[in-house]
Amino acid sequence: MLITKRVEFSASHACRNPRLSDRENEExxxxxxxxxxxxxNYVLEVTLEGEPDPVTGMVLDLKKLKELVQDxxxxxYDHRFLNFEVPPFDRVVPTPENIAIxxxxxxxxxxxxxxxxxxxxxVYETSDLYVDYFGESA
Amino acid sequence: MIRVTQKFRFSASHRLHAKGLSEDAxxxxxxxxxxxxxxxxNYEIEVTAxxxxxETTGRAVDLRALERLVTEQVVGPLDQKSLNADVAxxxxxxxxxxxxAVEIYQRLTxxxxxxxPGEWPVLEKVRIAETxxxxxxxxxxxVQK
Numbered sequence: 470m471l472i473t474k475r476v477e478f479s480a481s482h483a484c485r486n487p488r489l490s491d492r493e494n495e496e497x498x499x500x501x502x503x504x505x506x507x508x509x510n511y512v513l514e515v516t517l518e519g520e521p522d523p524v525t526g527m528v529l530d531l532k533k534l535k536e537l538v539q540d541x542x543x544x545x546y547d548h549r550f551l552n553f554e555v556p557p558f559d560r561v562v563p564t565p566e567n568i569a570i571x572x573x574x575x576x577x578x579x580x581x582x583x584x585x586x587x588x589x590x591x592v593y594e595t596s597d598l599y600v601d602y603f604g605e606s607a
Numbered sequence: 608m609i610r611v612t613q614k615f616r617f618s619a620s621h622r623l624h625a626k627g628l629s630e631d632a633x634x635x636x637x638x639x640x641x642x643x644x645x646x647x648x649n650y651e652i653e654v655t656a657x658x659x660x661x662e663t664t665g666r667a668v669d670l671r672a673l674e675r676l677v678t679e680q681v682v683g684p685l686d687q688k689s690l691n692a693d694v695a696x697x698x699x700x701x702x703x704x705x706x707x708a709v710e711i712y713q714r715l716t717x718x719x720x721x722x723x724p725g726e727w728p729v730l731e732k733v734r735i736a737e738t739x740x741x742x743x744x745x746x747x748x749x750v751q752k
Contacts, residue, residue, distance in 0.1 A: 486663055497664055499671075562665030566609045570660070597614040600667070607608060 471588055472528045473516040476538050478547035481508040482563040485552070506550055511568070512593035513542060515576060519585035529585050541575040565594040569602035577604070609667040610731060612655040615677050617686035620647035621702040624691075645689060650704075651736040652681065652711065655746070658728030668728045676722035680714040704737040708745045711735065 484501035485494045494502040501507065515538050519528040549555050551563040561567050569592045577587045593599040622645040623637040633641050640646070654677055658667040688694065690702035696710050712733045719730050732746025 484665070486665070489663070564660075564665035566611065566660045566667045567665045569609065598670070599612050601610040601612070603608075 470520060470528055471516050471518055472531075472534075473514050474531060474534045474538060475512060475514050476535070476543055477510060477512050478543045479508060479510050480546050480549050480551050480555075481506040482551040482558070483507070484562055484564060486562050487560070506552065509594050511546070511565075512599075513538070513572060514589075514591040514593075515572075516588040516591070517580065517585045518588040519583075522584075529580075529583060537579055538576070541579060542572055545575075565592045565598065565600045566602075568592050569600050573602050573604060608657050609660055610655050610657050611666075611668040611670075611673075611728070612653050613668075613670060613673055613677075615652050615654065615674075615682055616649060617652075617682045618647060618649050619685050619688050619690050620645045621690040621697075621707075622646070623701055623703060625701050645691065648737050650685075650707075652677075653734040654715065655731045655734070656723075656728040657731045669723070672722050676715065676718055680718050681711050704735055704741065704743045708733060708735050708743045712745045712750070 483504055483506040484498035485504065486497070489497070491502075491504075515534070517529055517534070521528055545555055551558040551568075553559070555563075557571065558567070561571075569590045572590045572592065573587065576590070580587050587604070589601055589603045591599055591601050621640075622642065623640040624633050624643075625636070628636065654673065656668045656673065660667050685694065690697045690707065694702070694710070697706070700706050712730075715730055715733065730747075732744055732748075734742060734744045736742045
C-alpha cells in the first residue's frame with residue numbers, strides 16, 4: 470500500500486550554475502538565472518510503501534511521518550535562499566529535479582528498518598510543473 | 608531517472624456523434640454530448656517526460672523545448688477550435704477524449720525527436736482532463752509497439 474504526505478515550503482532560488490559565466494547562465498536559464506533569485510511556494514509529496522500494521526491499522530503513524538519530513542526537509546528549506554543557505558545547492562543548481570533528488574537522499578535512510586520504504590518524492594515548483602523521483606534504480 | 612510533468616491548457620468544442628450509428632442511437636448513446644451544435648471544454652493536459660538529470664543544467668528536460676513542441680503540435684492546432692470541423696483526424700473518428708488522447712500522444716511522439724534529438728528525455732505519458740472529473744491517460748505502457 471502507498472501512503473502520501475503533502476507538505477509545503479516557500480524558498481527562493483536562482484537557476485545558475487556557479488561554474489558557468491553570467492552570459493551562459495542567462496542563455497541557459499533565461500529569467501530564472503537572475504542572481505538575486507526568485508521564489509516559489511513548493512509543494513512536496515512524500516510517498517511511502519508498506520503494509521498496515523495488524524494492531525494499529527497504520528502503515529506509519531502520519532504524525533511521525535510529518536515530523537520526519539518537517540525535520541529533514543521543511544526546517545532546512547523553508548524561507549531560505551537555497552543557493553546560499555542549503556547545501557548541496559551551493560554546487561548543484563536548485564532545479565526541482567535536483568530538489569527531488571536531495572529530498573530523497575535526506576529521507577530515504579530515515580525509513581530504513583521501519584517496515585516501510587520510501588516509494589517516491591514529488592516536488593511541485595508551481596501547480597503547472599512538477600517532478601517525480603523514485604530513486605536511482607527507477 | 609527523473610520524471611518531469613508540465614501542464615498545458617486549451618479550450619475546444621466537440622460533438623460526439625458516431626457516423627456508423629443512427630440519429631436515435633447517437634442521441635441515446637451520447638445524450639447531451641450529441642447536441643448538433645456541439646459544446647466545449649477547458650482541456651488540461653499533463654505531459655510527462657523521463658530522463659537523467661544533466662549535470663550542468665540540473666534539468667532532465669529542456670522546458671523551453673517542451674513548451675515549443677506542445678504549443679506547435681497540440682495547443683496551437685487545437686485551442687479555440689472545433690475538434691470535429693477543424694482537426695483532420697476527427698473527420699473520421701469521434702472526438703471523445705479517449706480518441707483525443709491518442710491523437711495528442713501520436714502528435715507528440717512523431718515530433719518528439721526533432722524537439723529532443725538525443726537519447727533522453729523520452730515521452731512517458733500524456734494525461735488529459737476533459738473536466739476536472741473526467742481524466743484519461745495514455746503512455747508507453749498503453750501503446751502497442
